[in-house]
Amino acid sequence: MNIQISKWLLLAIISASVFLSVMDIFIVNVAIPAIQTGIHGTDADIQLVIALYLLGYAAFLVTGGRAGDYFGKKKVFVGGMLAFIAASAACGFAQNAWQLNAARFFQGVSAAWMIPQGITYIQVLFAAGQERTRALGIYGSVAGSASVIGQFLGGVLPELDFYMEGWRLIFLINVPIGLAVIPLAICYLPDEPRRAAGRFDLAGVLLLTGTLVCVIYPLIAGRELHWPWWSVAMLGFGALLLVVFISNQKQKLAGGREPLLDVRLFRIRDFNIGMVVVLCYFMVQDSYFLVNVMMLENGLGFTSAETGLLFVCQGIGYVAASLVSLRLIPLAGKKVLQAGVLIMMGTLAVHMYLLDDPAVDRAMLYPVLFAYGTGCGSVLPSLLGMALRSIPADLAGAASGTFSTFQQTAIALGIGVVGGIFFSKLGPEPDLSAFVSAYRIATAVNMSLLGLVGFFLWLLPAENEVHPDSKACCAAA
Structure with a gap:
C-alpha cells in the first residue's frame, strides 16, 4: 500500500532514524556508571559500550548509503530500522558485557544502513533551494533535540525500577518508537527506482572494519590487561591492514571501479x-x-x-x-x-x-x-x-x-x-x-x-x- 501523504509528514518518518541513532549515543553517555554496575563490567567494557557502536557506524556508513541505490531506499530504511530495534532489544536484555557490546556493534551497523536513506529521501522529496534547506534544517534540529532528550533520559531512566535495573530502559525505549515508525514507512514512503550499476566494495568494507577494530580494541582492552603481547600485535596488524586498505582503494580507482574511499x-x-x-x-x-x-x-x-x-x-x-x-x-x-x-x-x-x-x-x-x-x-x-x-x-x-x-x-x-x-x-x-x-x-x-x-x-x-x-x-x- 502506498498512500500519498504530505512530504512534511514523510520528513517526520525519515527523521525518526536520526532521532534514534543520535539519542542512542547521548543516552548512553550519562548512564555509564549504571550500565557498568548492571553488567558487572570493567572500565574497558564500558568504554567499548560507546566505542563499538561508533565503529559499526563508521565502518558501514558508506556501504549503507550505496545499499539504498542497489536494493531500494525504502527496503534498506525499513530493514535498517528493524535491525536497529532488534539490536536495541538485545542490548536491553543483555546479561553480561560481551552480549551488550556485541549488540552495540550491530546497533551501529544498522544505524549506518538507515541514516543515509533519510538524507537521500530529503534530496528526492524536496526541491533544491529554500524548501530543501528548510527540510535539512528540520532534520538537523531533530538530531540536536535527540542529543538533549538523550541526555535527560540517560539520567532519569537508570533510577527507575525495571527488571530491577532501570538502565535497560535506555535501550528498550527504542523498540516502541521503531515499531511505530516501521508500519508508517512501509505504507507511505515512496519506492524509488534502483541504480544497479557498480558493485559493493566488500573487500574495502572488511579491510576498513578490520583496521578500526585492530586499532581501537587493543587501545581500550590492552591498557586494562597491562598490554599483553596480543594487544601490541593487534595494533601492528591494524597498521598493516590500513596500508593494504589504501592500496586496495588505489587499485580499484585506477581500474575504473568505485572504491569505498576515494583516495x-x-x-x-x-x-x-x-x-x-x-x-x-x-x-x-x-x-x-x-x-x-x-x-x-x-x-x-x-x-x-x-x-x-x-x-x-x-x-x-x-x-x-x-x-x-x-x-x-x-x-x-x-x-x-x-x-x-x-x-x-x-x-x-x-x-x-x-x-x-x-x-x-x-x-x-x-x-x-x-x-x-x-x-x-x-x-x-x-x-x-x-x-x-x-x-x-x-x-x-x-x-x-x-x-x-x-x-x-x-x-x-x-x-x-x-x-x-x-x-x-x-x-x-x-x-x-x-x-x-x-x-x-x-x-x-x-x-x-x-x-x-x-x-x-x-x-x-x-x-x-x-x-x-x-x-x-x-x-x-
Whole structure:
C-alpha cells in the first residue's frame, strides 16, 4: 500500500532514524556508571559500550548509503530500522558485557544502513533551494533535540525500577518508537527506482572494519590487561591492514571501479587539514562526557538524574549557539569556529577548578556547562562545510562520506585514548584525590586537542580562497 501523504509528514518518518541513532549515543553517555554496575563490567567494557557502536557506524556508513541505490531506499530504511530495534532489544536484555557490546556493534551497523536513506529521501522529496534547506534544517534540529532528550533520559531512566535495573530502559525505549515508525514507512514512503550499476566494495568494507577494530580494541582492552603481547600485535596488524586498505582503494580507482574511499581526496591540502581538525575535535566530543560522568557520579556522588540535567543544560547551550553561529558564519567565517574553540578551552579550565570538591556549589555548574555547550554549538554545525569548502563538486559526495567515517572513528579513538588515560590514572580502588588527578590529566589532554583544532583552523584558507591543490585535483579527476 502506498498512500500519498504530505512530504512534511514523510520528513517526520525519515527523521525518526536520526532521532534514534543520535539519542542512542547521548543516552548512553550519562548512564555509564549504571550500565557498568548492571553488567558487572570493567572500565574497558564500558568504554567499548560507546566505542563499538561508533565503529559499526563508521565502518558501514558508506556501504549503507550505496545499499539504498542497489536494493531500494525504502527496503534498506525499513530493514535498517528493524535491525536497529532488534539490536536495541538485545542490548536491553543483555546479561553480561560481551552480549551488550556485541549488540552495540550491530546497533551501529544498522544505524549506518538507515541514516543515509533519510538524507537521500530529503534530496528526492524536496526541491533544491529554500524548501530543501528548510527540510535539512528540520532534520538537523531533530538530531540536536535527540542529543538533549538523550541526555535527560540517560539520567532519569537508570533510577527507575525495571527488571530491577532501570538502565535497560535506555535501550528498550527504542523498540516502541521503531515499531511505530516501521508500519508508517512501509505504507507511505515512496519506492524509488534502483541504480544497479557498480558493485559493493566488500573487500574495502572488511579491510576498513578490520583496521578500526585492530586499532581501537587493543587501545581500550590492552591498557586494562597491562598490554599483553596480543594487544601490541593487534595494533601492528591494524597498521598493516590500513596500508593494504589504501592500496586496495588505489587499485580499484585506477581500474575504473568505485572504491569505498576515494583516495584522490587526500591529494588536496585543505582536505587533509580539515580531516585533522575533524580528528582532534571529535576525539574530545564523547571523551568529555565519559570523564565528566565518571567524575560527577563516581567521584563526587551526583545521581544520574542530576548529571543528566547538567548535560541537558549543556545541550541547550549547544542548540542556542548553533542557531546564532549559522547566521554569523557568512559574516565572520572560520573566526566563529575559532571563538567556539576558545570558549570550550576556557570552560574546561573552569571545570578543572570546580570539580575537585565534593561540596562544590552545584548551581555554579549549570552556567559553566551551558557555556561549554555554546562553544560546541559555535564549532560543530559549520565544521563539515569548513572542512570540505575547497573540495571539487565531483568529489563532494565522497568527501562527505569520508568526513562522517572520520567523525565516528575519531569519537571512538577519543574514548580509547583519553578514556584510557583517565582510567589508567584512576587506579583500581580510587578515592576522591585519584578522581581529581585523573580528571585533570584527561581534561588537559582534551584542552590540548582543542588547541590543535584552533591551530589547524588557522591553517585553512580564508573565505573565498581555494588552495591550488584543489584545482589540480579537480582537473585530474
